[in-house]
Amino acid sequence: MIEVGRTLRTAKDPQLALKRLADELTRATERASTLEAKLVEASGELDGLRTSLEQAELRSRTDALTGLANRGAMESFLRTAQINAMESGDALSVFLIDVDHFKKFNDTYGHQLGDQVLRLVAKCLQEGIRDGDLAARYGGEELIGILPGAPLTITQEIAERVRTRIANANVKKRATGQMIGQVTISSGVAQFKPGESFEALIERCDQALYRAKQSGRNRTIVSDD
CATH class of the missing domain: 3.30.70.270 (Reverse transcriptase/Diguanylate cyclase domain)
Structure with missing residues (x-):
């Protein structure tokens, strides 16, 4: 809020300053949304990798024919x-x-x-x-x-x-x-x-x-x- 007030006080055209601030806020929101989407995607990839590793470990300890422990x-x-x-x-x-x-x-x-x-x-x-x-x-x-x-x-x-x-x-x-x-x-x-x-x-x-x-x-x- 302090930075917004400073920008408005020093700007020759307050309306233009407000527009620039609104544009910057929109871009920041878009960057945050993109980052959140990437984090969700990365989390899903980690879950998939964890599942694959667990399945690989299980296969390494299991007899393929009988399904019992090897x-x-x-x-x-x-x-x-x-x-x-x-x-x-x-x-x-x-x-x-x-x-x-x-x-x-x-x-x-x-x-x-x-x-x-x-x-x-x-x-x-x-x-x-x-x-x-x-x-x-x-x-x-x-x-x-x-x-x-x-x-x-x-x-x-x-x-x-x-x-x-x-x-x-x-x-x-x-x-x-x-x-x-x-x-x-x-x-x-x-x-x-x-x-x-x-x-x-x-x-x-x-x-x-x-x-x-x-x-x-x-x-x-x-x-x-």
């Missing part, structure tokens, strides 16, 4: 869970599952059906675990469930629930509608021992899984270590 994400989660279990004294258990006669599915019906079977097993695993647990693809046709805070008994119950759900599902070949029949899994369960390495824990799960296979498949075996 091996790298699984290892990171399990190591953190091991540290937390040692600090808190809470239980931590893991179960490893393997599709029975998976090679037969691939050889008889083709890899597309094999992929379909893996997605079915992954879906049953993801739906069977609890909030806060992790379902991941360990490798090949082996999937894994990591259950922080769960002792062996609870983990065995969950592994059995997953096994039963899969065994009760009927697989149909999507291309032809042909019924394939029953899919089964074998499962090995182990509870983390304080100070135990990642590899040793998985090895005990794998040994229990092997015994399940040797005992006739389609069953859950708990590590006796």
